[in-house]
Amino acid sequence: MKFGGTSVANGTNMRHVASIVSENHKNGFKVVVVTSALAGVTDWLLEAAEQAKNRSESYVQEFKEKLLSRHSEVISAAIEKRSIKAEVSQTIKSTMNELEKVLVGINYLGELTPKSKDYVLSFGERLSAPILWGTMRDLGLEAKWLTGKDAGIVTDSNFGEANPLMNVTAHQVRERLQPIIERGIIPVVTGYIAATQEGTVTTLGRGGSDYTATILGVALSADEVWIWTDVDGIMTADPKIIPTARMLPELSYQEAAEMAIFGAKAMHPRALEPAMKENIPVRIRNVFNPSNPGTLISSTTTARSTDVVKAVALIKDVALINISGAGMVGAPGSYAKVFDVLGKNGINVMMVSVAVSAASISLIVRRSLMARAVSTLEIALLGKMVSQVSAEDDICVIAVMGANMQGTLGVASRIFTAVAKSGINIRMIAQGSSELNISFVVKEKDGEQVVRAIHDEFKLHRAWQ
Structure with missing residues (x-):
């Protein structure tokens, strides 16, 4: 405990x-x-x-x-x-x-x-x-x-x-x-x-x-390992944004890891590694509501196949950095130089999106590190392989997660259609090869509206009733 x-x-x-x-x-x-x-x-x-x-x-x-x-x-x-x-x-x-x-x-x-x-x-x-x-x-x-x-x-x-x-x-x-x-x-x-x-x-x-x-x-x-905190478990969304958000009774290790990395309360991202390796179940429980069994994180879940999306998260306090230049096209190691400059200055990249032309790359970093990231990139790369470095600090990241997204046709279409119906423009998109997570960037003022639209589209408030 x-x-x-x-x-x-x-x-x-x-x-x-x-x-x-x-x-x-x-x-x-x-x-x-x-x-x-x-x-x-x-x-x-x-x-x-x-x-x-x-x-x-x-x-x-x-x-x-x-x-x-x-x-x-x-x-x-x-x-x-x-x-x-x-x-x-x-x-x-x-x-x-x-x-x-x-x-x-x-x-x-x-x-x-x-x-x-x-x-x-x-x-x-x-x-x-x-x-x-x-x-x-x-x-x-x-x-x-x-x-x-x-x-x-x-x-x-x-x-x-x-x-x-x-x-x-x-x-x-x-x-x-x-x-x-x-x-x-x-x-x-x-x-x-x-x-x-x-x-x-x-x-x-x-x-x-x-x-x-x-x-x-x-x-x-x-x-089992019980993590006692001040919430009932891991939720389908932030209850402050979605009052009808529900606690998830079960998650796979992979789902929980994705959600922890993207800010789901109650679990430290690295903490799942030893439990996942040795198949030790982890349970998130509320110390102020001990009768609630909480969220069980394990290798197997009994989620219905129709439960494609499990949760949607809103990550604030981030900034978008756009790096572009004709000198990047076809130049081996151009992206490596970008990450090397940032890494040496203690700047962690949270999300990446690149153009197939290799002429530009977009990055998400913590907002508090934006000014340092832009200045270090300009000093190291501007006028060489990079012609422009710009930044936006009025953005947020939306992360949509669920193990059943993997191999399910039309998930991205439903997500982006829901966003489009809300009249909101997407600034950047990224998806890992695991297909457990689709992340994208919108203006910060639109973030909560997007979360509500996706939560409604996948009926997450009814997922575990």
Whole structure:
């Protein structure tokens, strides 16, 4: 069971989470718990790490007091027994002192490396896990808290988005957690955190607590991995746009991966990789509505063949970059040069569309990176093989997804006819070879209307009734 930051945002929520664990434990389930940092704390730590290298040492002390106060409030509300409360409070204070030393070191050096940033960010989960551990004990459960490093998760040294070394990780996790579980003790493991083979702390990337859960699930051959969040499951569309949107009871791994990449709430994109490889089902559940079974993600689904499209997503905060030039025509490696320039400047390309003439290429990037992308492309390529680089920031991406789209005739026609009937122009189109996803670009002001048109065309509000 993995619980996200909203699930453990305050003392009341923390106690509710502990009661969910308790109920499932009493029902005979062998449970391993993974917890995120308290909601917002990882952002606090990231800002503190950046500020520490430029601000005075007094800033570090002020931040420490702010963070201690937040966690002390949670402890007071979540734990009733004085002895347990005192024990957890002491653990938190000791961890805070360690964090203070790290931030002071960054302050003295005036430098924040990827390695030290990972170390700072690891403190969010290291502060929340002991509180959940104490809360569970307060409810009468036997529990033991561990960092991801202590649990045996080993990664490479790609700080900020480390990759697990699954063979050694599986061996160590079984060796360290299985005896605890067999004694009836519930492990409470920090999400997001791991370590290199040398013991240096790493992180699995933002949202990596999901990844921790599936890594542990695979290593322990779990029956299911439950991702507890603040939504009932994965929806056919954003309920804020489509009030009649429905929860999807089932998805294939491939569908869920596509939807996660395009922003479907409740799942980290990389988290599905280990579960998919070992065929471990993943279930998305609502911590505030535990009676709802949620969305089951597995290798097989019972979807009807008529359910061609499963969901439609709207991705905002993106920009369209158009690159053109006669010098690109027939020039080997011209597209590679474009991607090389962007990659070296830390700009990820989300979507690509090219003309068969090879005279132009269109890219989608995050809107916050648009200006940097345009300037770096102009500096590196303008006047050489490229004659023009232009950008549009008033656009959005519409992604239409479903496994049954593969090999089904007329899906694209229905999508684009629905858009045309709404009087909306499409700026760019892309479809991968898997045929699980058709993505296209429209003006941002038209985005919600397009989502509604496609949702209605495929009757997604009735798909699972």
